[in-house]
Amino acid sequence: xxxxxxxxxxxxxxxxxxxxxxxxxxxxxxxxxxxxxxxxxxxxxxxxxxxxxxxxxxxxxxxxxxxxxxxxxxxxxxxxxxxxxxxxxxxxxxxxxxxxxxxxxxxxxxxxxxxxxx
Amino acid sequence: xxxxxxxxxxxxxxxxxxxxxxxxxxxxxxxxxxxxxxxxxxxxxxxxxxxxxxxxxxxxxxxxxxxxxxxxxxxxxxxxxxxxxxxxxxxxxxxxxxxxxxxxxxxxxxxx
Numbered sequence: 001x002x003x004x005x006x007x008x009x010x011x012x013x014x015x016x017x018x019x020x021x022x023x024x025x026x027x028x029x030x031x032x033x034x035x036x037x038x039x040x041x042x043x044x045x046x047x048x049x050x051x052x053x054x055x056x057x058x059x060x061x062x063x064x065x066x067x068x069x070x071x072x073x074x075x076x077x078x079x080x081x082x083x084x085x086x087x088x089x090x091x092x093x094x095x096x097x098x099x100x101x102x103x104x105x106x107x108x109x110x111x112x113x114x115x116x117x118x
Numbered sequence: 119x120x121x122x123x124x125x126x127x128x129x130x131x132x133x134x135x136x137x138x139x140x141x142x143x144x145x146x147x148x149x150x151x152x153x154x155x156x157x158x159x160x161x162x163x164x165x166x167x168x169x170x171x172x173x174x175x176x177x178x179x180x181x182x183x184x185x186x187x188x189x190x191x192x193x194x195x196x197x198x199x200x201x202x203x204x205x206x207x208x209x210x211x212x213x214x215x216x217x218x219x220x221x222x223x224x225x226x227x228x229x230x
Contacts, residue, residue, distance in 0.1 A: 004161070035220075042122070042207070042220040043162070056217070091161050105211075107218070109161025 002026070004110035006092050012116045013082055021077045021113045025094030032075050033095075033107060034067055038088040046090075049075065050097075082117045089114050120145045120212040122221035130227045135198055139224045141191040141208030152209040153182050153193045156223070162207055165193070198228045 005024045013019050025032050034046040045059040049069040060066070064082075069075040079086055093107040122143045131137050143151065150169045154162035166175045166182040168191070174183050179202075181194045195202055205223040212219045 033218075040222070042222040043218070044220075045217055048217065093161070106164055106167065109163070111159065111161050 004092055004094055004108055006090075006110040006113050008113060009111065010114045010116075012118065014118050015084060016081055018078065018080045019082055019115065021079075021090050021115070023075045023077070023092030023094075023110060025073065025075070025092070026108055027073075028096070029094035029108075030072065030097055031095040031105070031107075032069055033093045034075070034077050035091040035093065036061075036088045037091060037112070043091065046077070079115075082115075084117050087115055087117045120210075120219050122208050122210055122219050124206075124208050124221035124224050126224060127222070128225040128227070130229060131198055133198060133200055133228055133230050136194065136196050137198060137226065139193045139195075139206050139208075139226070141193070141221055143189050143191065143208070143210050143219075143221075145210040145212050145219055148186070148189075149211050151182075151184050151191050152218075153180070153191075154207040154209060156205040156207055158204070165206075195226075200228050200230060202226060203228045 007022045030051045032049045035043040036046055037043045047067045048056040064080045067077045089112040091109055091112045093109045095105050095107045125140045150167050152167045153165045155165050156162040165177050165180050168175050168184045170186045179196045184191045205225050207223040208221040209218050
């Protein structure tokens with residue numbers, strides 16, 4: 001079946017512009033995550049959605065970052081007034097659920113969106 | 119502070135050789151330890167997941183070990199292939215079953 005898809009695959013923008021990154025999770029997965037991977041760094045948690053619960057936004061680096069998940073499926077990560085330090089690969093992942101059953105919380109990752117802020 | 123540290127940062131081996139990658143973790147409470155493979159330009163793909171009660175798990179030529187006492191894990195790759203060239207990332211959840219803490223990864227290059 002189809003995996004997690006993200007668009008665009010690459011985005012180049014000018015400093016100060018807003019950008020929107022899209023994630024389509026695997027059908028039926030209730031949990032969705034956004035991560036950021038800067039050059040030479042490990043993945044950094046940004047935000048987590050689980051069903052209809054309030055999202056865990058504890059990883060968002062500033063108020064310029066926000067994310068929505070409409071209808072429990074597609075998610076959009078928005079970065080306002082982009083800065084050069086926002087340049088990174090933004091990865092989305094989804095999982096069946098969020099509980100003690102290990103197989104349900106295995107995360108499947110999309111290919112990422114490479115954002116370059118000039 | 120919850121963190122995952124990996125070594126070496128990078129590694130070059132010849133095709134057909136074995137190698138072992140290391141991971142030290144300080145994550146509390148501990149629930150499981152995961153190894154992912156990330157090819158260039160792709161998202162990470164899960165190789166193994168181990169809970170505290172498991173001390174070894176294999177996936178083909180990949181074998182992961184876990185020592186919950188020393189909080190160390192290793193990933194052993196047997197008879198390496200060119201396609202094994204990738205970053206290998208050690209991961210453990212923190213603050214819940216889904217908030218993952220990622221190591222910086224080991225970049226492996228397998229040369230013919």
